[in-house]
Amino acid sequence: MSDAAAAVQHHGPPQGFLRKYVFSLDHKVIGKQYYGLALVAVFTGMFLSWLMRFHLVWPNAAIPGLQWLSRVGAPGGVMTPEYYLSLLTMHGTLMVFFVLTNAPFAAFGNYFLPIQIGAEDMAFPRFNMMSFWTTFAAFLALMTAFFIPDGPPISGWTAYAPLSAVGPDAGPGLGWGQNCWAISIALFCVASLLGSLNFIATTLDLRAKGMTLMRMPICTWAWFITSCIALLAFAVLLPACLLLILDRIAGTSFFIPAGLVVSDRLQPHAGGSPLLWQHLFWFFGHPEVYIAILPAMGIVSHILINSMRKPLLSHKVVIGSMLSIGFLSYMVWGHHMFLSGMNPFSALVFSFPTLIITIPATVLTLIWLGSLYGSNLQITTASLFSLGFISMFVSGGVSGFFLAQPSIDIYLHATYFVVGHFHLVMGVAAIFGIFAGTYFWFPKMTGRMMNETLGKIHFWFTFVGAYCIFMPFHYLGLAGNVRRYSSFVDDFMAPLMPVHKFITIAALFTGAVQLVFLFNLIYSRFKGAPAPDNPWNATSLEWTIPSPPPWDNFGGKHPVVYHDPYQYGVEGASADFIMQTSPEKLPEKS
């Protein structure tokens, strides 16, 4: 056996139902499993946001059937303020971890990264399977919180200590509900670490002949950089969760200060610091924002280039910008803590890199816009969602300039301005990236085309709807509307109720439009027009193989790569695109 033997634990064709569809080692099946899990999570999370929006504007109206979800939290179908916070926690946790991390990174990355570099699978298929099933266990652990009598935790997706650390005294859901949360997130960390190890090793080691690093498509780069970020970020959240669990179960007090009285009871803890939790959490939490958005940036670039039929202004600058975003993402976590009681001078220290990080983000935006200028863009649903991504990214990003400055943040902190900011720039933008990727790659993943008319209807209503929901958030925040309150009917925020009503109606409507997407997804899966191998006349390797691909991707052959990823519109070439595997020589530049 040679030294390199068993470097890659490859597997034969899958046998039997369990190996094929459940405990599959095939990166494509695992990618689809991640996508399915994200789909369940996103519709659950969206449903929770409906309940919350409904409660905000009709706080005394009963929601039929809600009492079945929680008898304590919603007696007679009217949710208590605490249950509002429980739903808010679950909405945030589901969306950030199980949707924004899973769908663009784990789902699409798993499916397309190996194919785009010409590999027949991930470097470690068994790790890959383990990371999906660990994620699934994390999902179950989180959902268990719904079935605990006093419901899910009320501490938000950030689980700020000491609220999250002291236990049931602090409110509903802070007993076993919070334990479920902490166990779920710890499992999720382990799964993400396994996944990112695998992504990095695959990208570095399993590239086909000729696939140099600079010849990798931009989305491959984005997944690669994202896995490097995840490798370090989740490594910090994991011990933070373990310490939180110790505080809750073993009586330590890492995050609980001395003399804390909660519910008229002096807590038996001393010496800890709530700020320590915030430092550890946001050291993970801020890079997590880029874990959500970088893959979307990559997917959108990949699609726009295909629709414009020309490469971006600079391949290298795009990759460099993404790398510097990844690097800088570790230096800005304190901007979440300007008002936490941290030394005010350190706010200045964190404000500076926060403003610096807008430079690579702006460079990326300018490259997209500059490349779009004067191009002959083909309007498909995928390219519409890509344009929508840029729009959302810019609209949400601009408010970041305000929040990055400690003095302005004193006023805006914990208002709807912040909620509007991160929903647009991280939530909706990344979701648009997921939609774009779905419409673009669905033919490859299933062998059938999606319905473009339904897709465009879906796009326009979602695009307008998302702005109707999240733009007024900024106005509310400037008017002083604080976040995480369950109703505003009898205080100084009452005059803002009409805006809230408008947002709620927009949210119910935009949410309903997503059913069009779900219908399109299911209908096209079974009844869509059969997809050719390369429906978009694209150049990268995933389009050289059948739709859907065979279990070993390239049918036992080894692809050879001759070109940069985006050879569109090359003058003097035989067609308007040259595939990466085409041996055709590029015409000499005069």
Add this chain to the structure above:
Amino acid sequence: MSHANVAVESHAAGVMEERPFAIPSSKLVMWLFIISDAVTFGAILFAYGYVRNASADWPTPFEAPSIWNALLMTFILVTSSLTVLLSLRAAQTDDRRGAFNWMLVTAAGGTLFAILHLREWMSLIREGVRLFQNPWGAPLFGATFFSITGLHMAHVLAGVIALVVVALSYRAGRHTAKHIEIVSLYWHFVDVVWMFVVPLLYLMNMKH
């Protein structure tokens, strides 16, 4: 021909792009794991420094016997890093018996380390140190001491199991010198972490 061999020969036959690092993927993954795990230890040691600085009455209870014990444990762990190297050298020169034996010596060193460590834990517990209290001062002393050394000891025990498993499959011919090298990387890492734990948890908490 199994699938694994196809992939291996693909690299050898030049039908795949050269690896940027001239090491097998499994070794690369071990390095990546070490980076990630180092960040995990970094975070928990940061937490220790944070609460230690924030506490006015941090106890410094360790007297000469404890320090000597820690130094003895350090000596054993460092020596086991040397024996795992000897095992690797033997494996690379096809001295299968030597490699196997040195692996077992290393695992024995790890076990001895864990036993000495547990003995120390027991004596601290007898003195009244708990996760949430201790007789001397800031209650977080016990929490940080047990959680950091506990995390390290979990790594040591996992390492001992890995050493024994690799040693047995090496003797059975399923594993090669490469696997011994990968497990030795992990073992060195566990050793290096201890080099941070000793000054931060023992020497800084020495009675003065």
